[in-house]
Amino acid sequence: xxxxxxxxxxxxxxxxxxxxxxxxxxxxxxxxxxxxxxxxxxxxxxxxxxxxxxxxxxxxxxxxxxxxxxxxxxxxxxxxxxxxxxxxxxxxxxxxxxxxxxxxxxxxxxxxxxxxxxxxxxxxxxxxxxxxxxxxxxxxxxxxxxxxxxxxxxxxxxxxxxxxxxxxxxxxxxxxxxxxxxxxxxxxxxxxxxxxxxxxxxxxxxxxxxxxxxxxxxxxxxxxxxxxxxxxxxxxxxxxxxxxxxxxxxxxxxxxxxxxxxxxxxxxxxxxxxxxxxxxxxxxxxxxxxxxxxxxxxxxxxxxxxxxxxxxxxxxxxxxxxxxxxxxxxxxxxxxxxxxxxxxxxxxxxxxxxxxxxxxxxxxxxxxxxxxxxxxxxxxxxxxxxxxxxxxxxxxxxxxxxxxxxxxxxxxxxxxxxxxxxxxxxxxxxxxxxxxxxxxxxxxxxxxxxxxxxxxxxxxxxxxxxxxxxxxxxxxxxxxxxxxxxxxxxxxxxxxxxxxxxxxxxxxxxxxxxxxxxxxxxxxxxxxxxxxxxxxxxxxxxxxxxxxxxxxxxxxxxxxxxxx
Numbered sequence: 001x002x003x004x005x006x007x008x009x010x011x012x013x014x015x016x017x018x019x020x021x022x023x024x025x026x027x028x029x030x031x032x033x034x035x036x037x038x039x040x041x042x043x044x045x046x047x048x049x050x051x052x053x054x055x056x057x058x059x060x061x062x063x064x065x066x067x068x069x070x071x072x073x074x075x076x077x078x079x080x081x082x083x084x085x086x087x088x089x090x091x092x093x094x095x096x097x098x099x100x101x102x103x104x105x106x107x108x109x110x111x112x113x114x115x116x117x118x119x120x121x122x123x124x125x126x127x128x129x130x131x132x133x134x135x136x137x138x139x140x141x142x143x144x145x146x147x148x149x150x151x152x153x154x155x156x157x158x159x160x161x162x163x164x165x166x167x168x169x170x171x172x173x174x175x176x177x178x179x180x181x182x183x184x185x186x187x188x189x190x191x192x193x194x195x196x197x198x199x200x201x202x203x204x205x206x207x208x209x210x211x212x213x214x215x216x217x218x219x220x221x222x223x224x225x226x227x228x229x230x231x232x233x234x235x236x237x238x239x240x241x242x243x244x245x246x247x248x249x250x251x252x253x254x255x256x257x258x259x260x261x262x263x264x265x266x267x268x269x270x271x272x273x274x275x276x277x278x279x280x281x282x283x284x285x286x287x288x289x290x291x292x293x294x295x296x297x298x299x300x301x302x303x304x305x306x307x308x309x310x311x312x313x314x315x316x317x318x319x320x321x322x323x324x325x326x327x328x329x330x331x332x333x334x335x336x337x338x339x340x341x342x343x344x345x346x347x348x349x350x351x352x353x354x355x356x357x358x359x360x361x362x363x364x365x366x367x368x369x370x371x372x373x374x375x376x377x378x379x380x381x382x383x384x385x386x387x388x389x390x391x392x393x394x395x396x397x398x399x400x401x402x403x404x405x406x407x408x409x410x411x412x413x414x415x416x417x418x419x420x421x422x423x424x425x426x427x428x429x430x431x432x433x434x435x436x437x438x439x440x441x442x443x444x445x446x447x448x449x450x451x452x453x454x455x456x457x458x459x460x461x462x463x464x465x466x467x468x469x470x471x472x473x474x475x476x477x478x479x480x481x482x483x484x485x486x487x488x489x490x491x492x493x494x495x496x497x498x499x500x501x502x503x504x505x506x507x508x509x510x511x512x513x514x515x516x517x518x519x520x521x522x523x524x525x526x527x528x529x530x531x532x533x534x535x536x537x538x539x540x541x542x543x544x545x546x547x548x549x550x551x552x553x554x555x556x557x558x559x560x561x562x563x564x
Contacts, residue, residue: 037079065407262360263347296331351379352398
């Protein structure tokens with residue numbers, strides 16, 4: 001699989017400076033020049049360049065950097081769009097100063113071409129706040145992955161001086177935009193691996209969700225008091241609350257346009273909000289609303305502030321359908337309430353989903369208690385043996401869910417185009433790894449890992465799959481996640497399907513690193529690799545779910561269990 005940078009070297013085209021400096025207009029000459037740099041609409045390119053030029057002094061300065069600019073955009077997925085964005089950028093900054101800056105920092109000129117020609121979403125972040133161009137040039141902003149402590153420190157510095165709830169929440173939205181820019185640019189430059197990108201996105205989401213929770217919780221406490229209950233000794237203590245990340249957030253595998261799957265859990269059904277005594281004792285001085293009402297209100301407001309768009313954008317889209325009773329259930333439940341639900345009404349798909357459950361905000365202690373409490377539901381209780389009848393029940397229920405997905409994909413004609421839900425897609429790897437963990441996790445706890453790549457490593461270590469199968473599936477998973485990222489980073493849309501149009505498919509291949517020398521060939525090679533990887537994934541999925549009695553991986557799992 002190619003790994004060339006989207007800003008790699010290419011052959012030099014004709015001198016483009018006459019477009020700006022020639023004494024006489026030569027429309028045909030302009031078409032020849034811009035077409036050599038991969039622009040499909042020469043007339044629009046001519047209009048872009050002349051609009052970018054400004055006054056005679058600025059025109060000369062633009063001409064000085066134009067050869068490098070044209071070379072750089074020619075190596076991007078969409079040179080025409082890149083030039084459109086250059087016109088917008090030069091119209092939103094001090095043109096003379098900015099052109100001088102680019103002349104002195106050619107690396108930033110090339111970087112902006114990479115952004116403008118590959119991602120509208122990242123470009124609009126820069127157009128909205130051009131000062132971020134200078135931030136990207138700072139040492140270590142792009143050379144190293146964003147560190148948790150550094151992001152946390154910067155986030156709280158950005159909100160520490162603010163007093164109003166709305167101002168703090170808008171600061172979170174601005175921080176998200178900035179950090180998404182950093183993560184996306186590192187991805188485009190291929191200085192970040194796919195696991196680094198998903199890890200950075202997940203860290204950012206956890207930080208922002210926790211900060212939003214603190215802001216909302218503090219505001220509600222001012223209005224209603226502190227939620228409290230009596231502990232086993234009869235003392236009044238604050239009732240803790242936790243936000244559990246599920247799905248890709250819980251597995252630390254978030255993508256660019258993911259919803260964040262959340263559960264809201266509080267410590268005790270009993271108790272109510274109380275205003276603390278003025279002398280610092282734990283004696284309640286006033287009574288407010290019940291804990292159930294407070295935490296339902298907190299969950300509703302937290303969801304609102306995360307999802308609601310303002311002039312600064314939004315924080316994250318939230319999906320709460322994995323909670324008890326799905327979309328009809330109450331937003332928040334107590335720890336005991338969730339335990340009762342899973343004991344009496346939990347389904348197999350919920351067992352798979354809970355494998356990735358991780359505390360992401362609020363009380364980490366309560367979050368850890370929840371993860372520990374649901375383990376018996378995930379892995380089963382009672383007899384430690386695992387027989388084919390029990391295996392068949394799990395496999396059949398998962399297969400039923402997958403059949404429903406397949407039906408939807410076939411109805412849309414996306415079974416071969418959707419890299420997440422289609423044949424051999426990401427979901428098939430996830431079902432494969434999660435099902436094996438549910439089947440073997442009680443007897444072999446060491447095979448349990450919240451991340452897909454981590455689970456495959458553990459399967460290989462315990463001989464559930466061969467080293468070759470592990471390597472093949474890991475490479476396929478990383479490739480498919482990379483494709484998913486390159487689809488979503490263009491417009492920041494939650495899409496997983498390859499474009500049907502040949503030109504857009506070529507652009508996707510270029511973002512994946514297949515080169516720009518022959519765009520048609522790049523798309524062909526990309527599709528060949530895609531089919532190879534989806535074939536590997538679908539073969540593994542079919543061996544487990546369509547042929548369980550003869551499945552080598554299932555037989556290896558049963559043998560490993562029998563040795564425990």
